[in-house]
Amino acid sequence: MQKSNKVLSCVGAVGIRLKSWKIAGKKEMIHQYKNNGYNIVLDVNSGSVHVVDDVAYDVISMYEEKGKEEITKIICNKYCDEGITEEELKELFHDLEQLKEEGTLFTEDTYKEGVIDFKQRQTVVKALCLHIAHACNLSCRYCFAGEGEYKGDRSLMSFEVGKKALDFLVENSGSRRNLEVDFFGGEPLLNFEVVRQLVAYGRSLEEKYDKHFRFTLTTNGVLLNDDIIEFANQEMDNIVLSIDGRKEVHDHMRPNKNGDGSYDLILDKFKKVAESRNQQKYYVRGTFTHHNLDFVEDVLHLADQGFEQISVEPVVAGPEEPYAIREEDIPMICEGYDRLAQEMIKRKKEGRGFHFFHYMIDLTGGPCVYKRLSGCGSGTEYLAVTPWGDLYPCHQFVGNEDFLLGNVEDGIVNTEIRDQFKLCNVYAKEECRSCFAKFYCSGGCAANAFNMHQDINKPYEIGCQLQKKRIECALMMQAALSAED
Secondary structure, three states: OOOOOOOOOOOOEOOEOOEEEOOOOOOOOEEEEEEOOEEEEEEOOOOEEEEEOHHHHHHHHHOOOOOHHHHHHHHHHHOHHHOOOHHHHHHHHHHHHHHHHHOOOOOOOOOHHHHHHHHHOOOOOOEEEEEOEEOOOEOOOOOOOOOOOOOOOOEEOOHHHHHHHHHHHHHOOOOOOEEEEEEEOOOHHHHHHHHHHHHHHHHHHHHHHOOEEEEEEEEOOOOOOHHHHHHHHHHEEEEEEEOOOOHHHHHHHOEEOOOOEOHHHHHHHHHHHHHHOOOOOEEEEEEEOHHHOOOHHHHHHHHHOOOOEEEEEEOOOOOOOOOOOOHHHHHHHHHHHHHHHHHHHHHHHOOOOOEEHHHOOOOOOOOOHHHHHHOOOEOOOEEEEOOOOEEEOOHHHOOOHHHOOEEOOOEEOOHHHHHHHHOOOHHHOHHHHOOOOHHHHOOOOHHHHHHHHOOOOOOOHHHHHHHHHHHHHHHHHHHHHHHHO
């Protein structure tokens, strides 16, 4: 699997440095855009990101379609007041050719043919989402699982079922050492003793099988107490804390069963978790909807409360839902992403920065290219387990028996469904093949695609537009913060 190292190239384009990063991942085109005063050029085949001046930006846009003489004439006419000379442009052409030879600009796609072998790959299970509880003590209006009860199917996972799930994971993990297990729901703390028992059982398997379990707990926080926090800090590699932002926003969408808001019940508990974990290995995770398109205020509210690891994501819902994101909402949301990126840069420089999940892009490493091709691995490497032990491609498919893969006792029985997910990659999706963002989003969420189009290979359009905007903002932030170094 190919990984890449950081590459810095300095191009003397009209006296302006051109700075580049090369990352793992290949694309099919040049993507150019302007954001917050920066001219950004993404070479989508190599994954290289270049920050350039106006002249270089314009030249690159014409470079493969026009001859050098024609480009020179156009540029000299456009920038005649700035005294751009033909000699300076010759130097720029030379620098661009050098980047091309180095494989960081105008590169070709060399990975397309590699996806043909995906179906033949050995299936190695790396992660399970354990539905510890199909029950919840909140009534979140946007819950994909029907207020956490998965269409009224209230159940708690027994220790025996969970034990079989961990055995299944170990048996099907091949040589993979690090195994991921997410305690999910519903609300997993409604079944906390089983969580505790399963963690202990998982630890008992580690030395015997040369495995290491990385546990995650996702919770709404209502039942959090000091004992649970202490246990989580000892055993959980990550904790996901559900909160939507400002009190009025959170309480509107995340009431309890009586209709009362839950913000006041959880805020101080979440602060305690964040501080006790030294502001690491957790996320406060929110969802924004059509009702709070000013979601940036919710992100900043969480930051002002002292949280440094924040994820606030757009809801995915059918157009019939009053809270669903609509096409006409996109411009306002995109403006919000721009404003958020600028505010994060400002706060970072002031020494009070925070991380926003969707702006975290690793330009120096990250997953190998074939992982970027296939995404989250749902249905193959990542599976969801119901309280009674059924296996589904991920938590969002649970309850749809068309996607029932098998169970923890018999393993994967429906190999046809598994093979469909094996082939779910950016080259299987027509809309993704020529998209600049494909190796950052890996083709998007299969569940969202299916829920919107009844096809796991048909991306959710609104989600795509918002994802592309977030990527552009994230790359701009890298440029801005690098300029300060």
